[in-house]
Amino acid sequence: MNCKEFRGIADTYLSDELLVETNHDVHSHLEHCRECRGELASRRDVRSRLRSAIIADEKTKIDPMFANRLRINLKEESREKSFFTIRNLGLSFAGVAVLILSTFAILNFQKSGSDLATWRKLSNEAIVTHKECAIEHNEDWQTSAMIPSSEKSKFRDEILVPLKVKYNEDVDVMDMHECEFHGKTYKHYVLKSGKHTISFLRNETDAPINTKTILEAGKIVSEPRGDFQLASFAGSGNPLFVISDMSEAENVNLARSIRNLPNI
Amino acid sequence: MFGFEKKQNWDQFEQEAMPHMADVYRVAYWLTRNQTEAEDLTQETFSQALKSFHNYELGTNCKAWLMTIMYHTNSKRLKKLNRLQLVNDTEERIAETIAFEPSVPQNLTDVDVIAAMKKVPKNFAEVVVLADVEGFAYKEVSAILNIPIGTVMSRLSRGRKVLRIELSEYARNYGFDVDQKAGEM
Numbered sequence: 074m075n076c077k078e079f080r081g082i083a084d085t086y087l088s089d090e091l092l093v094e095t096n097h098d099v100h101s102h103l104e105h106c107r108e109c110r111g112e113l114a115s116r117r118d119v120r121s122r123l124r125s126a127i128i129a130d131e132k133t134k135i136d137p138m139f140a141n142r143l144r145i146n147l148k149e150e151s152r153e154k155s156f157f158t159i160r161n162l163g164l165s166f167a168g169v170a171v172l173i174l175s176t177f178a179i180l181n182f183q184k185s186g187s188d189l190a191t192w193r194k195l196s197n198e199a200i201v202t203h204k205e206c207a208i209e210h211n212e213d214w215q216t217s218a219m220i221p222s223s224e225k226s227k228f229r230d231e232i233l234v235p236l237k238v239k240y241n242e243d244v245d246v247m248d249m250h251e252c253e254f255h256g257k258t259y260k261h262y263v264l265k266s267g268k269h270t271i272s273f274l275r276n277e278t279d280a281p282i283n284t285k286t287i288l289e290a291g292k293i294v295s296e297p298r299g300d301f302q303l304a305s306f307a308g309s310g311n312p313l314f315v316i317s318d319m320s321e322a323e324n325v326n327l328a329r330s331i332r333n334l335p336n337i
Numbered sequence: 338m339f340g341f342e343k344k345q346n347w348d349q350f351e352q353e354a355m356p357h358m359a360d361v362y363r364v365a366y367w368l369t370r371n372q373t374e375a376e377d378l379t380q381e382t383f384s385q386a387l388k389s390f391h392n393y394e395l396g397t398n399c400k401a402w403l404m405t406i407m408y409h410t411n412s413k414r415l416k417k418l419n420r421l422q423l424v425n426d427t428e429e430r431i432a433e434t435i436a437f438e439p440s441v442p443q444n445l446t447d448v449d450v451i452a453a454m455k456k457v458p459k460n461f462a463e464v465v466v467l468a469d470v471e472g473f474a475y476k477e478v479s480a481i482l483n484i485p486i487g488t489v490m491s492r493l494s495r496g497r498k499v500l501r502i503e504l505s506e507y508a509r510n511y512g513f514d515v516d517q518k519a520g521e522m
Binding site: 084085088090116119120122124125126127128129132133134135139140144146148150152 | 346347350351355358359362363366367372376379380383384387445447448450451454465466468469470474475490493494497500501504
């Protein structure tokens with residue numbers, strides 16, 4: 074092996090991808106060629122510096138918040154997937170289901186775009202409502218109407234009591250009211266847990282959104298919005314929103330607790 | 338019973354796939370050269386991986402499996418965006434006609450190395466990142482990119498050569514002594 078031949082395969086040698094016989098030839102050549110030993114060291118150094126530079130580069134490091142958010146969403150996705158059920162019910166059933174879903178999707182195709190836009194709009198308004206009602210105007214609620222006492226009792230029995238059990242009594246209602254933003258009326262339940270202020274919002278005044286065209290049933294969508302975390306999911310009709318200044322994991326956990334209650 | 342299966346599925350996914358998220362993101366960044374796009378690609382890759390996890394054989398190379406999904410996902414994204422690039426012949430020809438193989442001096446910084454790497458044509462850079470940074474074997478790179486192993490080897494050779502040339506350019510700009518060896522390769 075001469076120097077030119079060695080340099081042609083030096084990198085493959087470094088990658089340990091040469092045949093055993095060729096490796097022997099390389100070793101024999103390197104034994105008596107100082108210049109090629111230097112060349113090999115230089116290439117090894119370039120590779121090592123490339124690796125360390127790329128791994129140390131801040132731009133190529135994943136944002137821990139993004140990683141955490143992705144992990145939570147994937148875990149949620151994993152919980153809600155019904156693949157196992159479908160698989161166990163057999164291919165014929167899956168075929169029928171696909172047919173029904175396709176028909177459903179075609180029928181709802183035009184509506185789904187507007188449903189998604191409405192969902193996003195409602196999410197934005199829910200954040201504003203939380204900020205205005207629960208955070209900025211803590212002492213002066215922008216209340217458009219009182220919630221009937223029967224509904225308040227229902228909320229206490231069906232949502233608050235189970236939450237108190239789960240959170241060791243560390244959940245209190247600060248206010249329950251209906252508030253109005255941009256013509257949308259929300260039932261707004263403001264809760265306090267420790268130092269955190271939590272809003273649970275339900276919009277019931279618009280025509281129900283066909284949530285199935287947007288989310289799989291029960292799936293929770295979580296996203297940070299400024300200083301708050303917003304988790305939304307499909308209730309029995311319209312989307313429900315849980316907004317707080319807790320961590321994303323805590324907020325999703327709370328939303329999950331509410332979603333899992335029997336009458337949501 | 339189904340709940341148990343789901344939990345087991347997630348536990349295995351978390352154990353096998355999630356530790357490679359930072360690696361997938363890093364390669365996604367080098368593929369897209371954009372942080373937002375790299376996050377989108379990472380998210381799509383893991384979502385797809387979770388859906389296909391029943392196809393993954395436990396104990397095999399999960400990182401390579403994720404990279405394969407990522408490149409496949411990226412091809413689909415590029416097709417959708419009409420940005421799919423075929424092999425750039427001009428870049429290949431430029432790399433072929435490199436006459437000098439200068440040695441690389443020691444005094445370069447990480448910033449220089451990154452800047453030099455960004456000048457390597459993308460087709461070559463992606464194989465260099467997979468083989469020399471992420472440590473995949475040639476055969477694995479071939480499977481990830483779905484290209485013949487011979488193509489992997491020729492792109493690697495050219496990519497590494499271009500990188501050395503670019504690094505020596507940086508060194509020359511700093512006034513370091515760069516030894517030029519004409520026609521050695």
